[in-house]
Amino acid sequence: MSTTPLPPDAEAILRGDRRALGKGLTCAEAMDDEALALLDALWGSTGRARRIGITGPPGVGKSTLASGVIRAHRALGRSVGVLAVDPSSPLTGGALLGDRHRMGAEAGDPNVFLRSFGSRGSTGGLSRAAPFALDLLDAAGFDVVLVETAGVGQTEIEVATSADSVAVVLSPESGDAVQAMKAGLIEIADVLCVNKADREGAEAMAEALEGMLDRAPPAPWRPPVVRTRALEDATALFEALEAHGTWLLEGGRIEERRRRGLRGRLRTLVHALLAERLLAGRDALLDARAGEAAGKRRSLLDAARSTVEEILR
Amino acid sequence: MSAPSPRAPLPRSPRPIRVLVAKAGLDGHDRGAKVVAQALRDAGMEVVYTGLRQTPEMIVKAASEEDVDAIGISLLSGAHMTVFPRVLELLKEHGLSHVLLTGGGVIPEKDCEALRAAGVGMLFGPGTRTSDLIQYIQREVALRRAHSA
Incomplete structure (x- = not known):
């Protein structure tokens, strides 16, 4: 994290440039790759x-x-x-x-x-x-x-x-x-x-x-x-x-509270990133399992479990 | 932190058009501004509504913090020849030249022309259909976004 130089927008935000902050918030709102880079760079601050x-x-x-x-x-x-x-x-x-x-x-x-x-x-x-x-x-x-x-x-x-x-x-x-x-x-x-x-x-x-x-x-x-x-x-x-x-x-109550808060946020993020990665390119599998559940050949829960098994195999 | 694999990009959704709707000057007639704000929202835009008696400084501060694509100023007090040029000037000063400045109110045709020549967008008078305004903002913002991308 500290080995790479700060991106210019991150540096501007740290300097108190309000316009850069306005733009940075737009990035954060979109949560795109640019936002991730910016948030990485500013985390330490x-x-x-x-x-x-x-x-x-x-x-x-x-x-x-x-x-x-x-x-x-x-x-x-x-x-x-x-x-x-x-x-x-x-x-x-x-x-x-x-x-x-x-x-x-x-x-x-x-x-x-x-x-x-x-x-x-x-x-x-x-x-x-x-x-x-x-x-x-x-x-x-x-x-x-x-x-x-x-x-x-x-x-x-x-x-x-x-x-x-x-x-x-x-x-x-x-x-x-x-x-x-x-x-x-x-x-x-x-x-x-x-x-x-x-x-x-x-x-x-x-x-x-x-x-x-x-x-x-x-x-x-x-x-x-x-x-x-x-x-x-x-x-x-x-x-x-x-x-x-x-x-x-x-x-030290505040440190404890913040740590707990970050753990919650971490969990949410890991959840999202895992789902994103594991489900990438799996549309056909989802369609097939959903079809089975719709046709009553499997229960929905069974379809979900077997989908997970297949993805993790 | 720059390891290549675990950096799966998060899903990206198209950014809604963001518009600042402001009432400038001292008149207290905000019905028009509210009608416009609601119409723009219903067209899928994010509308930041500032309410009455905004100075050009407040309008541009808001535009910068809210990172809007467009500003719509409603003005019925006759102060348009001071307000619009001043907002335009402040936008340039703050690095916000890409922001579309438009608006409406009771503004004589020759003033509209002068303001347009100065860099202000279309100004809409009484009786304007909100659909015209919506289309204008959508078209202009698309052009400006493409230009700055």
């Missing part, structure tokens, strides 16, 4: 930024809260790189990326870099690309790297594995706390945030979350439940995230 994830169901106020959190970091003189992920249409592949709209003032700040990604469907790059985009922002030297994702499901888990601290945002309109528990959101949270706290049902939701945490098995970190009204003030969320960051820095 990652790990310096404090990484924060903000997630939760659509419409709870994540972008507005993110604005507030960015503002608080800026007030302390920290530069901030932001990745905002919005869903792409599964039909057309198009996306309306509106986070710059919500983060108007912050997006214009020269010490804030904001990039929007469309999720580009489940088969596309997001699950792989978003963590790499955070690596690039990290290598580019921002003090804080913040990722905000909409939607629910696998994406949130990916956020958790590449951020040091994850805030899960809920609002009284986003359904009750049980919904959030079903969606698997609660367990990835380092901070739980009930936004729109002035609305009816907010306090009940916060109390339900506390109740759930009371009943959960004891863990070294208990996620605080904070209440915010994002349009006025995101300080409570900022402070809770800061507290988690401080806690992580004690006793």
